[in-house]
Amino acid sequence: MSTAPGAAVAQGESCAALEFLAFTLGEEEYGVDIQKVQELRRYETVTRIANAPDFIKGVVNLRGIIVPIVDMRIKFDLGAPNYDQFTVVIILNLAGRVMGMVVDSVSDVVTLTGEQIRPAPDMGAGLDVGYMTGLGVLGDRMLILTDIDKLMSSAEMGVIDALAA
Template sequence: MNAIASSAPSVNATNGPLEFLSFTLGKEEYGISIQKVQELRGYDTVTRIANTPEFVKGVVNLRGIIVPIVDMRIKFSLGSPTYDQFTVVVILNVAGRVVGMVVDSVSDVITLTPEEIRPAPDMNSAMASDYLVGLGTIGERMLILIDIDKLMSSAEMGLADPSLA
């Protein structure tokens, strides 16, 4: 059984609606559980750390906590990132660790009922098979729902302890 098949029912097993923070990367719209979001910040200069993967932009000091900053456009190979007044850093609390995620822009908080969340198709991509919860559908709008705990706790990211996810 693939990861989508095993993770999608757990979302649909929830009785009530779920809230997702929607954000854009390129032309696509994504969503993560609002419960993981600590705060939203504008993009600011980061301190680069040597020998880190390209998608780890560096770290920032957030009120005394050193926070790694991950550029999701680079992580998902969605072209060269541009940083402007719309660029947002979503500060997450994932697996007991504070992590920043750079996205092109943040849209809004969307409430989805279990019926509005469909299993993601199996497309043999690393993201689809391991980190997708499903697809949220609101009319003609589609939201790619990411399991941010699994993504940030994955061995390739190395940012959070997977045993705490």
């Protein structure tokens, strides 16, 4: 059975190893499909857009492309962001759209096999974890694996498309 990169893998199912870029937000570590990552940049001042949601910090000009920047700490309601020398903007390419995602830090690229990926837990109706594809387990280390396309939902992407136009 073939599994698309970033797709959920049933526990114990064997497949080719998948690579994730590991990043931190607060005390938690997340992983995003490395194939969605275009580049890493340090955080720079952005051009604010009036009436944009709080999590959209603004836009930057990246070699002639206007790129919306989303602060994941604000999006996940993890408290006030602190921009320092470790703050990174992950530039993503999502279905032909280029956007940036501000995270606290980036640690490494992690390779996970099907045996190391557990299904996303069922958290009940009160908590939306639809953006999770699973949990990557590496010994004592656990990565929250994200479906970045789902995370940047179509309603939000509509806002981001309008900003980039």
